[in-house]
Amino acid sequence: MNGGRDRCGPPRAVVLDTDGVLLDSAVVHAAAWKTAFDACLAERADDETGAGAPFDSDAEYRRFVDGKSRYDGAEAFLTSRGIHLPAGRPDDPPGCGTVRAVAARKEAAFREALAAGAVVAFPDAEEALEVLRARDVPCVAVSASRHARTLLAKTGLDRFLAAVVDGEDTARLSLPGKPDPALFLHAADRLGTAPGDTAVVEDALAGVQAGRRGGFGCVVGVDRSPDGTGSAALRQEGADLVVPDLMTLVRDVGGEVR
Numbered sequence: 183m184n185g186g187r188d189r190c191g192p193p194r195a196v197v198l199d200t201d202g203v204l205l206d207s208a209v210v211h212a213a214a215w216k217t218a219f220d221a222c223l224a225e226r227a228d229d230e231t232g233a234g235a236p237f238d239s240d241a242e243y244r245r246f247v248d249g250k251s252r253y254d255g256a257e258a259f260l261t262s263r264g265i266h267l268p269a270g271r272p273d274d275p276p277g278c279g280t281v282r283a284v285a286a287r288k289e290a291a292f293r294e295a296l297a298a299g300a301v302v303a304f305p306d307a308e309e310a311l312e313v314l315r316a317r318d319v320p321c322v323a324v325s326a327s328r329h330a331r332t333l334l335a336k337t338g339l340d341r342f343l344a345a346v347v348d349g350e351d352t353a354r355l356s357l358p359g360k361p362d363p364a365l366f367l368h369a370a371d372r373l374g375t376a377p378g379d380t381a382v383v384e385d386a387l388a389g390v391q392a393g394r395r396g397g398f399g400c401v402v403g404v405d406r407s408p409d410g411t412g413s414a415a416l417r418q419e420g421a422d423l424v425v426p427d428l429m430t431l432v433r434d435v436g437g438e439v440r
């Protein structure tokens with residue numbers, strides 16, 4: 183790991199994933215996916231292949247869904263269970279007949295959780311962004327979700343960010359989702375820094391892959407699990423270093439915190 187850590191000197195700019203890195207929202211997304219998938223899997227509960235087993239909102243969320251667009255995540259998980267649905271139309275109502283209908287049910291469940299005030303910022307995220315601002319290191323938050331800009335504003339984290347690139351931008355610019363690096367490259371471009379001088383901070387496997395493919399100078403995995411169970415997989419996908427929180431990151435890559 184020393185080789186990887188050595189790559190991670192003080193960056194000129196930082197591109198941070200939003201859900202699970204800045205906002206404690208990955209669990210809220212995972213729970214909404216469970217609502218959507220389990221409603222459809224229940225119809226296959228008798229399937230002897232196990233295709234109808236309930237969605238594992240930890241392992242399967244990480245492996246197939248986390249970091250991806252709503253549609254790509256739904257399709258990847260359903261395919262993993264041997265379930266092949268037609269794509270459907272963007273205005274499909276929540277249901278189980280098409281990939282977009284399953285994704286629509288997730289969106290409805292997620293909006294319900296948002297209305298209940300389920301999403302908050304990680305305390306260490308605010309602290310770390312403050313340190314980076316004091317060091318004059320510009321930060322941009324990225325997300326595949328169309329909710330990210332609103333949530334970052336609601337939690338007040340947007341005041342530390344030079345820019346936000348979220349699902350609205352990816353749709354407008356037709357950027358492919360992670361693990362394609364397009365979203366991160368667009369974010370670095372917004373900051374005017376070369377990928378090689380920029381660090382990417384991600385909690386999702388697809389996001390770490392995207393950072394690697396984009397040629398970023400340092401790819402940091404964030405594993406907030408209490409027992410560090412996600413760290414090995416993040417390293418395997420190419421994370422140069424894995425941290426349990428963002429204050430550890432600013433200490434590790436920037437020296438003393440003033």
Ligand SMILES: [Mg+2]
Nearest residue numbers: 199201202386
């Ligand atoms: Mg994430």
